[in-house]
Amino acid sequence: MNNTPSHQSSMNPKPLISLLVFLGIVAAVHLFYEGLIRPYAEAAIIAYGSGATSNIWVIFKDFEQQASVSIGIFCAFLIIYKYQRIVFQEEPLFTMDYLAAYDKNEALNVEQALNELENSAYSQNSSMSTWIDCLRRYKNTRNVQHASAAITDSVETLAAQLESGNSMIRYFIWAIPSIGFIGTVRGIGSALAKAEEAVAGDISGMVDKLGVAFNSTLVSLIISIILMYLLHVLNNRQDEMVINTQKNCEKHLLTQLHK
Known part of the structure; x- marks a missing residue:
């Protein structure tokens, strides 16, 4: 059994830290919108009228875009x-031989080695915890094959914990385009309410509301694409960590148990 706490194995920040960071991001983005984006957007609309729909400030000005940007920044924080x-x-511990002080030409003192690793400051590190699981299994069975199976079980557990630890990130990446679609529905509904004005010749209101519809989806999809790439990079690094953890344990520990 892997004794590493779930928040350690999944690499997630503690819930309180996550909450404080999220609230801080929401507050900072809101101040940025109120102090810069919306005033600039209003100035562009006054200056260019319906021609301001392609202005970057106008594209980002609505609440759906603000929500998407806030969640996107928080999601990027989790990934980083x-x-x-x-x-x-x-990674610095991937290739470390935790039993380097022991004579490689002599049989390993399993009891002493296990006690040393369990009391180490790095005992909750994923790499060392795999070594600990392996030594415990070998201590109980005195069978190298069973110890090897313990390594496999431990790294599979680690991989599952890392995958489940990314569930919140995947949810946010899914939620951001959904927020954009909400803006699309809201914008189209508001645009239809301006139909009478458009028939009368004033299309500015309808154009503005249609801008809400399309801009919210545009911004949310761009943010989602960026986050998907960042998550892909993170997943690749996590896969490398799992593979290197297993290789390190097999190279330095199993060979010692064969003595």
């Missing part, structure tokens, strides 16, 4: 946080 955890905290 997990990525740097792997690069700076996990």
Whole structure:
């Protein structure tokens, strides 16, 4: 059994930290919108009228875009946080021989080695926890094949924890286009309410509402595409971590158990 806590194995920040960061991002984006984007958008609409629909400030000005940007930044924070955890905290330990101090020409003192690893400051690291699982299995069975199976079980558990740890990110990536579609429905509905004005010759109101419909979807899809790429990069690094964790354990530990 892997004793690594789920928030450690999934690389996610603690819930309180996530909540504070999310609230901070929402507040910062709201201030940015109220202080810059919406005033600039209103100025562009006054200056260019219906021709302002392609203005970058006008494209981003509505609440659906604001929500998509806020969630997108938070989602990017989660991905970057997990990525740097792997690069700076996990990867340096991938190729480390935790039992380098032991004589490779002599049989391993399993009891002593297991006690040393369990009391290590890195005992909750995914790589060392795999070594600990392997040594526990070997201690109980005195069978190298069973110890090897423990490594496989441990890295499979690690892979499952990493995958489940990305579930919130995948949900956000799915939710962002949905927010855009909500803006599309709202914009089209509001545009239809301006139909009488358009028939009378004033199309500015309808154009503005149709802009809400299309711009919200445009912004949300662009954000979603960017986040999907970032998640792809993270998944590749996580897969490498799992593979290297298994290779490291088999190379340095299993060979020692064969003595």
